[in-house]
Amino acid sequence: MTSIEKLKFLSEDQVRSLVSEFGSPLFVYSQSEIEKKCDEALAFPNAFGLQVRYAMKANPNSNLLKIMKKKGIVIDASSEHEVLRALHFGFSPEEIMLTSQQFPTLFKELIEKGVKFNACSLKQLETFGQIFPGKAVSIRFNPGLGSGHTKKTDVGGVTSSFGIWHEKLSQVKEIVSKYNLIVEKVHTHIGSGSDPEVWKAVAHYTLEYAEAFPTVTVVSLGGGYKVGRMADEKSTDLKEIGAPVKILFEDFAKKHDRKLILEIEPGTFLVALCGALITTVDDKVDTGSHGFEFLKLDAGMDNNTRPSLYGAKHPLVTVTKSGNISANNKEYVVVGHCCESGDVFTQKEGGEPITRLMAETNIGDYIVMEAVGAYCSSMSTKNYNSFPEIAEALITTNGDKKLIRKKQNVEDIFKNEISVV
Numbered sequence: 001m002t003s004i005e006k007l008k009f010l011s012e013d014q015v016r017s018l019v020s021e022f023g024s025p026l027f028v029y030s031q032s033e034i035e036k037k038c039d040e041a042l043a044f045p046n047a048f049g050l051q052v053r054y055a056m057k058a059n060p061n062s063n064l065l066k067i068m069k070k071k072g073i074v075i076d077a078s079s080e081h082e083v084l085r086a087l088h089f090g091f092s093p094e095e096i097m098l099t100s101q102q103f104p105t106l107f108k109e110l111i112e113k114g115v116k117f118n119a120c121s122l123k124q125l126e127t128f129g130q131i132f133p134g135k136a137v138s139i140r141f142n143p144g145l146g147s148g149h150t151k152k153t154d155v156g157g158v159t160s161s162f163g164i165w166h167e168k169l170s171q172v173k174e175i176v177s178k179y180n181l182i183v184e185k186v187h188t189h190i191g192s193g194s195d196p197e198v199w200k201a202v203a204h205y206t207l208e209y210a211e212a213f214p215t216v217t218v219v220s221l222g223g224g225y226k227v228g229r230m231a232d233e234k235s236t237d238l239k240e241i242g243a244p245v246k247i248l249f250e251d252f253a254k255k256h257d258r259k260l261i262l263e264i265e266p267g268t269f270l271v272a273l274c275g276a277l278i279t280t281v282d283d284k285v286d287t288g289s290h291g292f293e294f295l296k297l298d299a300g301m302d303n304n305t306r307p308s309l310y311g312a313k314h315p316l317v318t319v320t321k322s323g324n325i326s327a328n329n330k331e332y333v334v335v336g337h338c339c340e341s342g343d344v345f346t347q348k349e350g351g352e353p354i355t356r357l358m359a360e361t362n363i364g365d366y367i368v369m370e371a372v373g374a375y376c377s378s379m380s381t382k383n384y385n386s387f388p389e390i391a392e393a394l395i396t397t398n399g400d401k402k403l404i405r406k407k408q409n410v411e412d413i414f415k416n417e418i419s420v421v
């Protein structure tokens with residue numbers, strides 16, 4: 001049974017006034033919702049201390065980074081460019097850890113400044129050792145099992161290239177002793193699915209890696225805490241998944257006389273539900289009595305690629321211009337504005353369009369796409385069809401509406417091109 005979705009943190013009046021002030025489409029974030037999520041993450045059960053790192057790839061807008069910083073949350077950067085971005089907006093090098101698939105070009109400079117490095121392959125570890133013998137390092141392992149709501153977000157197990165495969169522990173040890181490295185942290189991050197049982201098993205394995213390196217003081221279990229975007233989906237209860245892990249840390253302390261600090265790296269959890277995308281219905285078409293009725297939005301996969309990429313579902317809430325909502329409900333296929341058949345917001349993984357039950361919606365009405373705070377603005381087919389990157393706004397804790405990113409001009413899209421013909 002699907003139910004009609006509701007607005008999460010905006011009121012209908014706010015939707016209308018945001019559009020009149022900043023236009024449509026528009027990303028909107030709520031500072032107080034983000035702060036609440038920060039507090040929940042900071043209350044994660046732990047035995048001997050906790051460090052929360054924000055996986056900034058989820059949404060790197062500087063205002064969000066500053067909200068995190070004020071809460072005492074530090075940074076998980078997934079590329080050297082994210083490191084530079086976090087440094088630029090006030091994080092100290094020591095507050096940033098780089099966990100990167102690609103080895104950074106600025107490696108030496110960044111590590112010399114104090115940025116922490118999480119070695120994700122034997123080659124990365126070897127290179128670290130060659131340049132910084134005797135220095136402290138973190139190591140990312142692939143524990144051999146993963147968790148993800150789709151294969152594409154699963155980053156553990158044999159099909160994943162993330163982290164050092166767990167059976168290569170002896171090679172890791174060789175490199176560590178060859179360069180006298182101090183392994184201060186072991187790290188796993190297995191993806192965005194968060195089955196509590198899988199998570200507990202991963203914690204167990206990660207503690208085994210901590211056991212293998214007596215210098216380890218911090219154990220990072222990464223992120224991947226699932227949030228319920230749709231009304232019928234459940235969010236991870238951090239207290240529930242954290243409780244058994246706390247016991248594992250206590251047992252470890254009894255057995256090895258080492259009190260390990262727990263680190264977590266939420267991205268999705270901190271921001272996903274704290275953002276909405278306000279769009280306008282640009283057109284309505286249908287494909288006859290055996291077909292579908294389509295709502296065409298003024299936004300698309302260039303703003304939120306998750307439905308096209310994963311078949312991800314986001315709530316779609318109709319807000320009428322007039323304020324009078326129809327009592328009639330209808331099944332719609334909701335599509336984006338890109339000339340691309342995959343730009344469909346209501347689809348199954350694999351691309352088959354499905355309908356969504358919504359209040360009857362007309363051209364000119366607004367559709368608010370909810371739960372777009374993570375991996376939407378930051379992860380999109382930006383500028384496809386030469387649609388400019390859209391504006392972002394923040395509702396501050398005192399209720400003010402502030403623009404936090406301007407809409408791009410079309411000239412910005414082609415300004416780096418060089419004419420040679």
Ligand SMILES: *Cc1c(COP(=O)(O)O)cnc(C)c1O
Pocket residue numbers: 055057058076078099189191192222223224225265266267268269374
């Ligand atoms: C992306 C990422 C995270 C955050 O994942 P979420 O599913 O957004 O919580 C944490 N750690 C690392 C290393 C990541 O790459």
